[in-house]
Amino acid sequence: MTLLETLRKASAGGEVDVLREGVRILAQAIMEAEVTEVTGVARGERDPERRLTHRNGYRERRWDTRVGTIDLAIPRVRDGSYFPSLLDPRRRAERALLAVVQEAYVLGVSTRRVDDLVQALGIDGISRSEVSRICAALDAEVETFRSRSLAELACPYVWLDATYLKVREGGRVVSMAALVATGVALTGERRVLGLELAAGNDEGSAWPRFVGSLVERGLHGVRLVISDDHPGLVKAIDEQLLGSAWQRCRVHLTRNAQDLVPRSARSMVASAIRMVIEQPDGMSAREQLDRVIDGFRPRFPAVAELLTRAEPDLLAHFAFPQPHRRQIRSTNPLERLNKEIKRRTAVVGIFPNRASVIRLVGMVLAEQDDEWQDGRRYFRPETLALIDAEPEPTEEVPALLMAS
16 A cells, blocks of 8 residues: 555545554565665566666565554565664664663563553553563663762762562562662762662672672772661771761651650650751751750660760761761651652562562662753862861860850
8 A cells, every 4th residue: 555545445434543654664664665775686587787686575574663563564675684674683673672671671561561552552462571672671771770880979978778579589478678779979969879678588698799899899988877777787897988977867866766655755856856957067066965965864764865876977967068968967858759659669569589579679779870860969179178177276265265
């Protein structure tokens, strides 16, 4: 059917998809022009001097496009080979469809819904194995992102946290921790530094390996690490990130303290810790914390003991520039990223294996890293320069002047 015949049939009320048929006719015309160059003569033309080879019929092939599935008749040649330039010889679907399916997977669309998506695009269907094969193509990109060098990225602030996902392993559904590291570079942009997956019962030994891998990839210039008191993590920070301080997340610490008191006293505990954190400087915060500890000791000795042990780590952020303190006193910046991971993975529910978790979470993190580099700076570079600046000496006021 020619293009003119297609238009006539459509105008006469015939059941024909004009756009899809138009794409088919155009594709056939392109292939005929290309195979003419291969053979040296047009179809039906006899010229032995210009002929390079002979046509050898056609082979049928289904072409999945954004306007639907199209049946193509690809010309064959007797000597040599011919493949249309508008198709990719390594994939059945065109590149645009591949991008759609990959994007759908990264956005948290399950395998069943991917099939619904491609059918909505007019494609006859795509098997689960085909979806898995397409998504596996993301693995190389994710691995490159996870193993990239950090040698040129000095990060004075690093956040570490974990989010938990369900994975099938050994015939059982188990909880696994996705360990995530983010940081702020000296230029002020936030960056995703690393991702690792660990079994829930192996998280304690996984943190030292994860922190060690960041150092091996070149992470340097770290002055403060912000995290919860995860098993094995604090020890890993002390041993592998030498010279860096540790800020215990005040949100997690507040929850730990609330777990030690009756429900009726939880809001009071949270308010007391908040008053400490909101002090204008470290000295005022320590004085306020001492008063809070003394007040809790008679009624809630466990809370008083917890705050006493946590004092240096809870107040570590006061040693850093004031414009940064609100962001570096908790893992809230990383918690927001963890929520996005949860949102993207919610549709999947239970992952079929570890590789699928790394694939999806890795692409989410790579996408976020790109957005952070293109977005506004998290901290101004001039304020980051204050981290290692020598504090200005304070002049002692003479006793006589003070008395006056």
